[in-house]
Amino acid sequence: MDTAVECRGLTKIFDGFAAVDHIDLTVARGTVFGFLGPNGAGKTTTIRMLACLIRPTSGSASVWGLDVGRDYMSVKRIIGYLPESPGYYPEMTPLEFLRYFGRLFRVKNQGTVVEEALKKVGLYDERGLEVKSFSLGMRQRLNIARLLIHDPKLLFLDEPTSGLDPRGTREVRDLIRALGEGGKTIFVCTHILPEVEMVCEEVGIINKGRIAALDSPDGLRSKVKASNVIEVGVGRGGARPDDLVTMIRSLPWAKEVTVKSEGVIAVEVGTLEEKRPELARLLVQWGADLLCMKLQEPTLEDVFMSYTR
Amino acid sequence: MIGVDLAFARQRLTIGLSDLPSSLIVMKKELRDSFLSLRAYTMAMVAFVGISFFMWIQTEIPMGTNPIVEMVVALLSLLALFYAVVFSMDSVVSEKATRTLPLIKTAPISSASLVLGKYAAILVTWGAILLTSLLYFLLGGRGLVGEVALDKLVLGYVSTILLASAMSSVAIFISSVSSSVKSSAMGSLGVLFAFMGISVARQLFSGFESVMQILNFVRNFSLIRYSSMITEQLFQGGNGLYLGVAGLLAYSALFVVGAICVVGLKEDVA
Numbered sequence: 259m260d261t262a263v264e265c266r267g268l269t270k271i272f273d274g275f276a277a278v279d280h281i282d283l284t285v286a287r288g289t290v291f292g293f294l295g296p297n298g299a300g301k302t303t304t305i306r307m308l309a310c311l312i313r314p315t316s317g318s319a320s321v322w323g324l325d326v327g328r329d330y331m332s333v334k335r336i337i338g339y340l341p342e343s344p345g346y347y348p349e350m351t352p353l354e355f356l357r358y359f360g361r362l363f364r365v366k367n368q369g370t371v372v373e374e375a376l377k378k379v380g381l382y383d384e385r386g387l388e389v390k391s392f393s394l395g396m397r398q399r400l401n402i403a404r405l406l407i408h409d410p411k412l413l414f415l416d417e418p419t420s421g422l423d424p425r426g427t428r429e430v431r432d433l434i435r436a437l438g439e440g441g442k443t444i445f446v447c448t449h450i451l452p453e454v455e456m457v458c459e460e461v462g463i464i465n466k467g468r469i470a471a472l473d474s475p476d477g478l479r480s481k482v483k484a485s486n487v488i489e490v491g492v493g494r495g496g497a498r499p500d501d502l503v504t505m506i507r508s509l510p511w512a513k514e515v516t517v518k519s520e521g522v523i524a525v526e527v528g529t530l531e532e533k534r535p536e537l538a539r540l541l542v543q544w545g546a547d548l549l550c551m552k553l554q555e556p557t558l559e560d561v562f563m564s565y566t567r
Numbered sequence: 568m569i570g571v572d573l574a575f576a577r578q579r580l581t582i583g584l585s586d587l588p589s590s591l592i593v594m595k596k597e598l599r600d601s602f603l604s605l606r607a608y609t610m611a612m613v614a615f616v617g618i619s620f621f622m623w624i625q626t627e628i629p630m631g632t633n634p635i636v637e638m639v640v641a642l643l644s645l646l647a648l649f650y651a652v653v654f655s656m657d658s659v660v661s662e663k664a665t666r667t668l669p670l671i672k673t674a675p676i677s678s679a680s681l682v683l684g685k686y687a688a689i690l691v692t693w694g695a696i697l698l699t700s701l702l703y704f705l706l707g708g709r710g711l712v713g714e715v716a717l718d719k720l721v722l723g724y725v726s727t728i729l730l731a732s733a734m735s736s737v738a739i740f741i742s743s744v745s746s747s748v749k750s751s752a753m754g755s756l757g758v759l760f761a762f763m764g765i766s767v768a769r770q771l772f773s774g775f776e777s778v779m780q781i782l783n784f785v786r787n788f789s790l791i792r793y794s795s796m797i798t799e800q801l802f803q804g805g806n807g808l809y810l811g812v813a814g815l816l817a818y819s820a821l822f823v824v825g826a827i828c829v830v831g832l833k834e835d836v837a
Contacts, residue, residue, distance in 0.1 A: 309673050312834045331675050339673040345666030349603065361592045362674040404670070 262287040262412050262443040263308060267317035270303050277303040279467035280317065285445060285460065287322075287411075290438035292458030292475075293447045296566050300467040301447040302342065305414050308445070309339040322411055335363070338405030342417040344398065348390035352381050352400050355389060356407055363408035375403040379433060395426025402433055412443045419453060431456055451558045461558075463565045470565040478561045487554040488534060490523045496547030499523060505544055506537075524554065576832060582679035589676040593684025594691065601654070601692050610650050611696045617642045618703055636704075636716060637802045640723030643697070644794055647731035648759055650693055655738030656755040658685040659830060660745045678831030686732075686739060686823055693731045697724050719801050726797040729815040733790045734759065736822035743829040762789045790818050 263285040270278040278300040285291045295301045306312045308319055310330050319326045324333050347355060356372040365371055376382040379399040389397065398418065405413055418434065419427040434457050438444050448454060454461055454475065461478055463471040471478055492499055499521060506515045506525055511533055514526040527533040534551065541548050601607045621638050659682070662668040671681060704720055738755040745751035765786050772778040786792050793814030796807030 311669055311672055331677075334673055334675045337673065339669065341666070341669050343666055345662075345668070345670055347665060347667060349600070358592070358596055359670070359674060362589065362671070362676055364588075364675075401670075 260287045261285065261320075261323070262289065263291075263319070263321055263445060265304075265308075265317065265319045268304070268307065268314055268319050269316045270300075270307060270312065271315045276467050278307070278314075278464075281464070281467070281469045283462060283469060283472070285443065287443050288441060289460050290434070290444045290458050291446065292454035292461045293445060293464060294449065294451070294454055294461055294562060295447075295464035296449060299464045299566070301449075301464055302416055304464065305339075305416050305445065305447050309337060309414050310334055311339075335408070336411045338408070338410035338413045340401055340405055340413070340415045340418055342420050344401035344404075346389045346392075346397050346400065348388065350389055351386050352376060352389060352403070353385045355400065356403060359404050360407050365408050368407075371407050375406040378406060379403040380429070393426070395422050395429065398422060398426065398430055399433070402430070406437075410442075412445065413437065414445050414447075416447045417450075418446060418448070419450060451562060455558055463562065465566040471561070475558055475561075479556050479558065482556040482561050482564050486527055488525045488527060488537060489518070489550075489552050489554050490525060490537070490541065490546075490548070491550040492521050492523065492541070493547035493549050494521070497545040502541065502544060502546055505540075509537075509540070521549075582677060582683075582827075586677050586680040586683075589680035590684040590687060593676070593681055594688045597658075597685050597688030598691060601688065606653055607692055607696075610646065610653065611699065614643065614646055614696055614700055617646070618700055622703060636720050636723060637798070639700075640720075640727065640798060640801075643700070643724070643727045644730055644798065647693065647727040648734050648762075648791075650696075651689065651731045651734035652738050652752075652755045652759050654689045654692065655685075655735040656742055656752045657748045658689070658739050659743040659826065660748050660751040661742075663746065664748055679827045682739065682743070682823060682827045682830055686735060689735045689739075690728065690732055693728065697727065722801055723798065726794060726801070726811075729797070729812060729819075730790065730794040733793075733815040733818035733822075736819045736826070737790070740822040740826040740829070743826040743833075762791045765789050766791055790815060793818070 261284050263283065265281055265283040267280045267282065268278060269276060269280050281300075281304065283304075293301050293304065303312070307314050308321060308326060310326050310333055313327060321333050322336050324336075326333050347358075350358070353372060353376070356375060357368060360368040360372055373382065373385075376385050379402050381396060381399055381403060384392070384396065389400065392400065402418075415434065419430050422430060431453060434444060434446065438457060438459075444457075446453070446458065459474060461471075461473065461475055462469055463478075471481070473481065492502060499517060503515050503517060503523060506512050506523070511528050512525055513528060514524075516524045518524050525537065527537075538548065538551055618639055621635055621642070657664075659668075662671060672678075701720075701724065704717075737758055738751075741754040741758065742751045745754060765782060766789070769779065769782050769786065772782065793811040796805065796811030796814070799805030800808040800811070
């Protein structure tokens with residue numbers, strides 16, 4: 259497997275505190291990798307080490323086969339880094355901003371590249387405005403355009419949708435997905451689970467500086483204990499769902515009963531196997547028009563919670 | 568472990584000719600910012616108003632050619648100090664304030680390119696102000712300033728460039744270690760006023776031998792002393808020209824290298 263990122267025993271200690279503690283991690287080229295963890299878990303420290311911004315206390319990290327310590331300049335040429343709160347020069351226009359970074363990266367055919375990047379992030383029409391008048395989402399998109407101008411092989415995105423409104427979040431997610439589909443390797447740090455579900459093929463969970471799990475989203479879900487929540491679908495032809503909820507709540511083994519949507523009742527039970535047949539029998543007995551009954555799938559949130567306790 | 572750190576430091580601090588294009592890119596960007604802001608124009612206006620005032624005095628009260636040159640050089644030296652502080656105090660720290668430092672640090676440019684580009688832009692702007700003010704003497708003609716000793720004038724101007732360069736390097740260093748523009752401004756102005764305060768204190772306490780001994784010792788660390796050595800030799804026949812030039816160059820080199828080290832090696836955890 260050609261690796262995009264490889265960490266071996268990577269450690270960063272700040273004032274005696276191990277922010278990242280001997281992590282081993284491999285990310286294949288062409289993957290959209292989600293690096294998931296609660297606040298303070300070590301995500302940003304890891305990404306900053308990989309982006310050559312801070313040096314590891316011990317261990318090694320390589321990007322595209324290049325050591326982030328020894329091949330520092332070469333690594334910077336092939337990566338793009340988007341910090342959590344990306345900066346900007348308020349008095350510059352997007353064109354000037356991108357041209358400046360284009361020159362720093364020695365981008366050839368800069369005029370075309372910059373215009374294409376602006377079109378890709380939807381800021382072409384605003385290219386002549388000063389960046390200080392931009393919304394947070396527009397500034398985030400501008401910084402994504404900055405990542406594109408030198409055509410990096412690997413993108414490090416640290417909380418790319420942090421602080422954005424729903425529209426901005428969707429726009430940035432769509433951009434990430436499009437970049438991933440375009441063949442870029444993307445390393446996304448986030449604690450927003452839907453983001454991972456929507457854009458990532460591989461997921462690493464970091465907790466207290468250590469890697470807690472590493473797999474595909476489906477693989478991680480399969481590792482988590484099956485939930486003990488039974489979802490019951492009832493039709494309109496029988497007893498009313500509200501009445502059924504009241505009756506189910508009277509059962510001593512029904513821990514929590516909620517109406518998830520119209521005609522769908524979620525029942526949390528203590529011991530799953532013994533209660534499903536009994537619940538089905540009782541529902542029929544109470545006159546329910548029973549349409550279906552299934553176990554609730556564990557979500558990525560369940561996975562996250564189980565690994566970050 | 569030490570070996571690893573030395574290799575790391577060498578990587579981040581080594582500068583070569585290949586860094587020159589990046590320095591020029593940074594310099595051009597800084598020059599653009601300077602000429603879009605009011606600071607350069609304000610500083611140039613103060614210089615021209617001051618020189619014009621001396622020219623006017625010259626026509627009203629003839630003082631000979633050297634006194635006018637000496638006064639202009641003294642004015643420009645004072646302006647150079649303030650100019651250097653005003654232009655340098657936010658040079659590096661503004662990149663932190665706008666959160667653009669991580670963006671630049673992940674671009675393939677060295678910390679030396681960044682610092683030297685900013686430093687060069689400050690000196691080029693000062694050079695442009697000086698060059699324009701030189702036109703007073705070159706185009707003013709004998710009627711305005713009499714027969715000017717051009718050699719003294721040019722050397723006097725060079726001494727202000729050295730002074731601006733030394734003070735800029737101190738302010739850039741302070742800017743690189745500061746966490747906010749405000750703290751950088753206070754630090755740079757504090758150092759400038761400390762340098763000036765030593766000169767003032769020497770006048771005030773000239774009759775107190777023990778105080779003067781301390782002040783004379785402290786004065787060795789003031790870059791104003793080295794600038795005075797140059798102008799004294801030019802206008803009053805002193806002999807400290809070379810020491811003055813060496814002192815200012817040493818100041819410039821020491822603090823610019825210091826700033827490069829801070830930018831290259833300091834880890835901004837935020």
